[in-house]
Amino acid sequence: MSLTIPVGADDHIQGPETAPITLVEYGDYQCPYCANAYVIVKRVQHQLGPLLRFVFRNFPLSQVHPQAELAAEAAEAAGAQSMFWEMHDALYENQPALSPALIGALAQGLQLDMERFEKDLASRRFREHVKRDFMGGVRSGVAGTPTFFINGERYEGSWDEPSLVNALKATA
């Protein structure tokens, strides 16, 4: 399966635009496997440096993970204040305690404009964005989290650090 929605302006991207390798992850902030993947992706980014561009897209399974949708919208709301990755990292690092109160505390810790942040969450401003990510994932054959795409092709292999690094290097 290939990625149906190419990486674009709507995406949250780390790494240079000219990087020869693009890794896209569909993830859920309340998924324990994604919390493991979070640590691994960080290490892989460290290893590959400017060779790698990393993109995170939302795939919250909110029926089984009741905090996942709120967390996804909170990360987007932080993104509107240029703090997407800071919130993304904080959510995974605090996953076991995920709750509306924790998300508020994380936002405060990042010194976000709280009035705006809370308004964006209350109005569900980023609901459509999250849904668009989700449906794009569904159409690309994403069936669970985390699912990775390397240069637009679904990665079916193991995502432990050495396997992922090898797979990424092989496409460069």
Place this chain on the structure above:
Amino acid sequence: MDALKAGTSAPEFSLPSTPDQRVALSELRGRPVVLIFYPADWSPVCGDELALFNELRDEFAKFDASLLGISVDGAWCHTAFAKDRGYHMTLLADFEPKGEVARQYGVYRSKEGVCERALFVIKPDGVIHWSHVSPIGVNPGVDGVLHALESLPRSAS
């Protein structure tokens, strides 16, 4: 045993959806039906697959499609499983005689005594429009079903 293919009339069945209710396929005539055969309640892969269908209930509602999960687990087991996972879809118990409906659809694994991981999209007139069998350990996702529903002839309704 091969899974029934597109163009075949979907075999009628009536199975328990709860300990005291049954659902018959013929009751759903006039709207598309998605049958999701899966091996067992509680195993992690099945949970993921049903979670995705459950998550996308709004999308399936756009097609006015009924979603039915089917395994050989009993109705009490289904009830506990759905409650635990927060699933809102109907789960049918192909429990007695065991696997009879799965056999009729060509998706019973007699060696293991469970259903295949198989998907059927049935047209409003009761004819199979699309079917797919996945390797038992692979979550098939829902894009195949969505494509099949999109390719249904528009009904006059």
